[in-house]
Every structure is written in structure tokens, then in C-alpha cells.
Amino acid sequence: MVHPEMCLEPETEQMGIRCTSCEKRLTFGKALVIDERYYCWEHYLEVTGITPATEGRENDPRTLE
Ligand SMILES: [Zn+2]
Secondary structure, eight states: OOOGGGGOOGGGTTTOOBOTTTOOBOOTTTOEEETTEEEOHHHHHHHHTOOOTTSOOOOOTTOOO
16 A cells, blocks of 8 residues: 555655755755755855856966966
């Protein structure tokens, strides 16, 4: 026998996951877990200290004089 409660679809957000920082609703596919807490991608980067590779282009190593 399979209980109905065991058949929740992650995409339907029925589990009610929210980002710990901004409380934005998340799907299982987008939620990132740190210490059993859920974060959206934006706050996952903030909490972990990871900076997107597209940032920080001010220092150009090939500066010409
Ligand atoms: Zn967030």
C-alpha cells in the first residue's frame, strides 16, 4: 500500500519550502540546503561566500601603460 502523503510532487511546492533569508518560496529543484536549512540561489551564494564568476572584472592583469 502507498500512502497519499508519500506521493508529493516536488514541482508542485506542496512541501512549502522557503528560503531561510528572504522567505521566497522554492521548489526542491531550486532549493539549496545548508545545515538542514533551505536557501534560494542568491542567498546560498551569500551564506557560503561564493561570488559569481561574472563579477570582479576591475583588475585587468593585461593593463597597458
Ligand atoms: Zn533568499
